[in-house]
Amino acid sequence: MLNRIPILSRVSEGFSNAGNHYAIRNFRNALGKMLDSRMTMVYASFLVFVLLLGLVGPWIAPYDATDRIRGEDGELLRGEPPSLDHPLGTTEVGYDVFSRMLIGARPTAISGLLGGTIIITIGSLVGITAGYVGGRTENVLMRMTDLVYGVPLIPTAIVLIAFFGVGFIQSILVIAFVLWRGSARVLRSQVLQIKEREFILASKATGTSTPRIIMKHIFPNVATMAVMFFAIGVGYTIIIQAGLSFLGVVDPFVPSWGVMMRNAYASGQVGNYWWWSIPPGLMIAFTVVSTFMFGRSYERISGGGDDEGAMVQAG
Amino acid sequence: MSEQPILELDDVTIQYRTAGGMLTAVSDASFTIGKGEYFGLVGESGCGKSTIAKTLIGALDDNGQISSGEIRYKGEPIQDYTEKQFNQELRWKEISMIPQGSMNNLDPIEKISNQAIEIAQVHTDMTRAEALERFEELFEVVGIQKSRIHDYPHQFSGGMEQRAIIALALFLNPSLIIADEPTTALDVIMQDQVFKYLDEIREEGGASMVLITHDISLVFESCDDIAIMHSGQIAETGDIETIYDDSRHPYAFMLKGAFPDHRYPDRELEIIDGYPPENMGEVNYCTFVDRCPYAVDECREMAPELEQWEGTESDHLVACFRSEDAYEEHQRSMPESDSESTEVHGDD
């Protein structure tokens, strides 16, 4: 199955060449098994597709995000339904929806990857440190996490962004600096379980240093969870970033799918111009579904059980 | 013993469907348990003893099945009973069980008394008050204050919870109790306390028991008859004195020798090399063959059947082609086979 898709087979070869480092070994095994499932292949392909669009979308788009399309008579094509020339029609101000769709993949990919990365970085730093070090450090870190749990994400983001007037990247940061809480909590409890296992004690008793234990024993054993939380973090950042764009509190000049939906809605013609609102809506939803499902099947395969609770915790 | 036996197993084979094919957990097992008899079923982990326990109460895992053979309870074949038949005719009124893992058999968010009442109301016409009264009585039998029936399980220590489970097993006066490793999680003093109550039940007569355990000493102390299992096959069965004094299956006498006896700390422990095989498909060989120092080609070609050991009048059955020679060879290899003589030598 792996070899049917050239890029994936190359990725997997790359992993084989990366040597026999245990972490890579484990990840490679899981990835190989995952791609054997047809459904997972669909999700994976969709994600790869969105990433590719994010890379090349603006170049292959037939029109610019701000090109106003005029008909042969020079009139602006306002709210044209889909046609061969404009597969997804045009907007009320005459933008080509299809082009904007292609262009909008990049902000989505950026928000997902950036958000997911920050979330899992903070989450695992806080979670693993709290879980492993324990004592006062743990107390402080976990109280901090509790406090962040008390933060209502969307209202906070609205207020901060509106008052401090921040832009696209900052909106992602605001989201990520709140959403790490779920992974921190779950990873901590995982670490608490793992650190009591005897192989950790044995390693400690041999004189292995704490950083080494964390890197070599703790992290590989929670890595599955971390990947799952990364996937969920990606999904949630995309959802919420799109939501904030939709509310109009984020820089409206970044042509994301969320902004498209906002414009469609704000036109007051959302029912008439369905080709304007439904495609970006579906793209957002499918991207998020794919990340969730991908994360889920990764966790399933690598034996973490299927703890959809993670999805809940992350929210 | 002309009475109708409580339980008879006749060439019972139990298999599990697994990704790799049919896994044979129990192969052609036969034994008989008489009324009021305590029967010990001994073997190492994975030998199929717990599978037998679950089968007897109709709670085999979903992927498991009785492939052949007959199980008779009071003469009635029950191997094809449905879940419903088990519920209506056998479970708890006739056959009860003390399952493995004492600590979580009771619903942690339900008072123990309520769980007892639920069982009573499902199976009998007892009123709440009658059920409580009966349960209180049993709590006293197993040495717990009767006021504690209204506690939640987490308020009990491990030993107490296990005794509550015994009380529940006796609750509806069953004819047969299956005890699956009833004391594995307990400390030795606790274990002894639990067995004290099991002894008392035995003295009062009535219920028969299948005691399933890996610890042969518990069986030697508490049972009348014993069957020793290895990887799905019953190697040897008979009454405990016979098996202790005169076991003939290599696994049986080696297992016996592997058990430490604190009275003779200097006795060399028997080592049984290797591990039990995973039996896929039909088992037409002796499952002990790879670990057996006395094995011959024949042992690989067909499965030995349980046969009456000559020279004994009691039901002493052995499933070994080499039961005669192996024992002799074993005796020869162990000059100090008379364990008594090794008692408390110097520690040189």
Added chain:
Amino acid sequence: MSKVRYYVLRTLQTVFMLWLAATLLFILFRSMPGDFTDRMLFAGADPAAVEAFREDWGLNDPLYVQYYRYITNLAVGNAGVSLEYRVPVIQYIRMRLFNSFILIAPGITFAYLLGSLYGLLAGMKRGSIIEKYGIIPIIFLGAFPSFVTAIFLIVIFASWLGWFPTGGLITADTRRLFADAPWWRRYLTGDFLWHAALPFTAVVCRYLFLPSLIMRTSVFEVQGQGFIFYNRITGLPAVNRLRHIAKHASLPVITLYPVSMTRAIGGLVLIEIVFNWPGIGAALVDGVLARDYPVVQFVFFLIAAFIIIANYAVDIIYGIIDPRIAVEGE
């Protein structure tokens, strides 16, 4: 720790958290760049008038005076006056809070009932079709951003099919009809239900996946426990066994219910905006855009307070429904 002591401590802790939230909000809002007066100036107001306004509102007082006034007023339920509407914030917020509540409470409750049932069904039979594939549509629903769901609902059911209105609480006619009736009367009309149908559906869609997923996972977990096997061998019929499982598995769902409920107050801003529903979330967005600090600050405080109180309620409820943690407390 004794039970009473635990509850007392937990209560004190909650009060402390409320104070902390109020204080953090005060600090946050005082450090905001720009305030309402900037907007007045921007709108071309006379600087002298603005200065008089600042004096009137105590905006020139030292911070600690402002803080003291703020906390003491908040403690007696006075959240100040809306700068935009010139009415007491409480009065302005009251109806909007109710509007949010009347949308959220039934929506979340229904989602939880349906979701738990679905999760129970999906979790009961491992390896069945519903267990394997039934969860996928649920995850799909959960992955749809709420505003996307809401817009799709409008496009399909309001624009194309025309079954429901695109937004609003009630029609102008109904408003007029019940202008003199008590405030709650208008909520008892078919018109209201007709308007509420789509937002309600959107709320259910948004929250269905939480209880479904938790219930399903929780049913799996419970089924691995010893007492499930014990219940089977003691011959309890399927109904009784299901009752035990459901009771256990619903513990985490019950815990999450109040939390979801309060989180929804802030989280459903998007649905309120799409359906033009005059709720508290919409009030927040309006207030932010108008730099109406007292309103925003109070709405924010309410949302935070609800979350704090919900967490408190969860601990108390848990202490009651789960005997295992009744004594140990935390």
Added chain:
Amino acid sequence: MTENEPVLKLENLQKYFTDESLKDRILGRDVSPVRAVDEVTIDLYENESIGVIGESGCGKTTLLRTLMGLYKPTGGEMYYNGEPTSEFSKAEWQKYRRNVQIIFQDPFNSLDPKFTVRDTLKEPLQVHGLDNHEERMHRVLEEVQLNPPEQYIDRYPKQLSGGEKQRVSIARALILEPEVILADEPVSMLDVSTQASILTLLSNLMEEKGLSMFYISHDLSTVSYICDEINVMYLGRVVERSPTKKVLREPKHPYSQALIDAIPVPDPHYNRERTKIEGAALDPVDLGEGCRFRDRCPERMDICDIKPRFVDVDGESIASCHLYYDHESADPAADIDERRLASGSTTSGVEATGKAGDN
């Protein structure tokens, strides 16, 4: 047994746990500590093996972790080759950790599931900067009879049986060529047939390598195959210390008696009486002074509310029980200095050396 310095020496070792939260501190509440290990004195000499037995919750695990240097003792001292560990520098600890190794009970948890046997064995070598990895790993695998090593070295724990995992654990402990092995019920989770082979392996390795062993278990029958001397522990205290055979034959402390009487005997002809002990051990909080076994003790007397001294009973066994000394005459000669006794001179006629350290 050599007469020089013990390798490991515990002197009145204490480890208390105070589960005091911030709230308790604010409310000024006194939280009584859990006295998990209370004044334990044990000496371990070269090529000697000492057993510590007791039921779950008696403090053996805490004792073990203190010995591993994972817990800092609350009181008392632990000496390694005569040096007090409380004054150890980082480098000295590292040396200690190299020379004192552990084997755990649970083969399923004692190996990292993400590590192959090679990874597991390599780690201690890397940590202590040793070379010849391959050669050492092969040699140690052969020593624990995982033959041929090539067949095992690249396996994950899930590809090993319980007994094989335990052998890998032993290999990990041996690869640094330690002086002392701490064994935490290394056979209790194994099948009896495997148990015997691991016990035999351990005792052969001790013999060949001149190792010392500290063997902790709840199971007297297996301890008796390995240990020369047994310490019986109850709720944090050692209540009896005797040579293995002595304690099996003639336990002195009522708790040791109960423990030994409760062991099932694999012999249907032997008629053993069931235990007379009721109830379970208390939580080790608020134990008061006095003998900790007094509430379950069949021999309970009034004086048991006073802490019993550690006395030499008959020249071989030492017990901490009021039954074994005459309180009237308060003969100082019967009062034993624990340190002297623990140093292996279990001969009779011990002279009085003053008051015992813990009284």
